Amino acid sequence: ARIDKAGYKHFMAKEIAEQPTVLADALRGYLEDDRISLPGEELDFTKVERLTLVACGTAFYACLTAKYWFEQLARMPVEVDVASEFRYREPPITPGTVALFVSQSGETADTLAALRYCRDKADKIVSVVNVAESSIARESDLALPIHAGVEVGVASTKAFTCQLNVLLLLALKAAVDRGHMTQEALSETLSALRALPGILNAAMARSDDIERVARQIAEARDVLFLGRGLMYPLALEGALKLKEISYIHAEAYASGELKHGPIALIDKTVPVVVLAPRDALFDKSVSNMQEVMARGGKVLLITDAAGAAEAGQDVWQTIVLPAVPSVLSPLLYAIPAQLLAYHTAIAKGTDVDQPRNLAKSVTVE
Numbered sequence: 001a002r003i004d005k006a007g008y009k010h011f012m013a014k015e016i017a018e019q020p021t022v023l024a025d026a027l028r029g030y031l032e033d034d035r036i037s038l039p040g041e042e043l044d045f046t047k048v049e050r051l052t053l054v055a056c057g058t059a060f061y062a063c064l065t066a067k068y069w070f071e072q073l074a075r076m077p078v079e080v081d082v083a084s085e086f087r088y089r090e091p092p093i094t095p096g097t098v099a100l101f102v103s104q105s106g107e108t109a110d111t112l113a114a115l116r117y118c119r120d121k122a123d124k125i126v127s128v129v130n131v132a133e134s135s136i137a138r139e140s141d142l143a144l145p146i147h148a149g150v151e152v153g154v155a156s157t158k159a160f161t162c163q164l165n166v167l168l169l170l171a172l173k174a175a176v177d178r179g180h181m182t183q184e185a186l187s188e189t190l191s192a193l194r195a196l197p198g199i200l201n202a203a204m205a206r207s208d209d210i211e212r213v214a215r216q217i218a219e220a221r222d223v224l225f226l227g228r229g230l231m232y233p234l235a236l237e238g239a240l241k242l243k244e245i246s247y248i249h250a251e252a253y254a255s256g257e258l259k260h261g262p263i264a265l266i267d268k269t270v271p272v273v274v275l276a277p278r279d280a281l282f283d284k285s286v287s288n289m290q291e292v293m294a295r296g297g298k299v300l301l302i303t304d305a306a307g308a309a310e311a312g313q314d315v316w317q318t319i320v321l322p323a324v325p326s327v328l329s330p331l332l333y334a335i336p337a338q339l340l341a342y343h344t345a346i347a348k349g350t351d352v353d354q355p356r357n358l359a360k361s362v363t364v365e
């Protein structure tokens with residue numbers, strides 16, 4: 001089928017907007033009533049002792065998010081690494097290890113090489129891919145499709161949330177397999193997940209607010225992203241999106257690391273994007289945010305209504321999202337992170353779909 005922009009100005013805008021639909025489709029491919037059923041061979045997590053997650057770029061941040069999920073939900077030891085480091089470090093792969101590779105294209109050279117390194121060492125090679133006929137899919141024991149559809153924009157958007165979706169389903173399955181989650185708790189999370197596409201649409205409606213903020217962010221030379229827990233990998237992804245397409249220097253830090261360096265950068269010219277739903281770590285994020293504001297930093301707080309009511313007073317700008325169960329927050333907060341990068345790039349007049357120096361798929365080392 002011919003892929004066109006379907007009335008959108010850019011593929012990236014179209015792909016951001018498609019997320020509720022592709023996520024709903026993807027879920028259908030993995031759920032049978034209230035059970036998680038993986039396409040292809042069954043994966044029994046009771047026998048898995050350790051999970052090694054490897055990827056590059058945005059897919060790496062999806063893996064980093066998954067580490068939090070697998071550890072918290074399934075109490076499972078997880079290692080995460082970028083493929084270019086993993087492949088040359090010669091990491092020991094112990095028996096009971098499942099090696100999992102995440103790749104939109106399924107052709108990234110470093111990720112494929114890391115997979116081959118694990119070939120005869122890991123108990124099983126699993127991949128989470130968008131392109132089902134790709135090298136990484138073909139060389140895996142089990143290839144799990146993310147069902148994002150063709151992604152044209154060089155900066156990954158819908159592939160990221162669809163990767164998160166499959167990784168979350170895997171973590172939930174692991175939690176049930178390993179006796180850390182009841183069927184009742186699973187059913188509850190799955191119904192929240194089924195309701196998520198509607199909630200993502202509500203987040204999409206913040207686009208105009210985000211565009212207004214983005215026009216000011218476009219003036220900045222540096223932008224800092226802060227997040228704790230599940231919002232830390234998302235902060236990294238938000239900073240990556242922004243630098244990829246707007247060419248503004250953006251860095252992400254775990255909020256708690258602020259005082260170990262980045263606080264030295266804070267002044268009134270540096271916007272600080274704080275990703276903080278009103279969850280168990282909220283108070284800690286707020287105190288980090290206050291440290292920024294005490295030094296004249298301009299805080300853009302992305303939170304929910306409860307978070308805005310509690311901490312939205314003295315911040316520079318607030319974007320309010322619907323409230324979701326904490327475990328789902330990365331899928332929701334990805335939307336404003338993507339929209340912020342998109343609108344900032346538009347304000348700067350850069351080539352959003354084809355940013356300079358970047359390739360959609362890096363098939364050479």
Ligand code: G6P
Pocket residue numbers: 056057058059102103104105106107108111154155156358359360361362
């Ligand atoms: C390139 C793309 C990124 C992508 C990364 C990994 O850098 O520009 O958007 O996240 O490669 O690609 P993969 O296809 O393995 O997910």
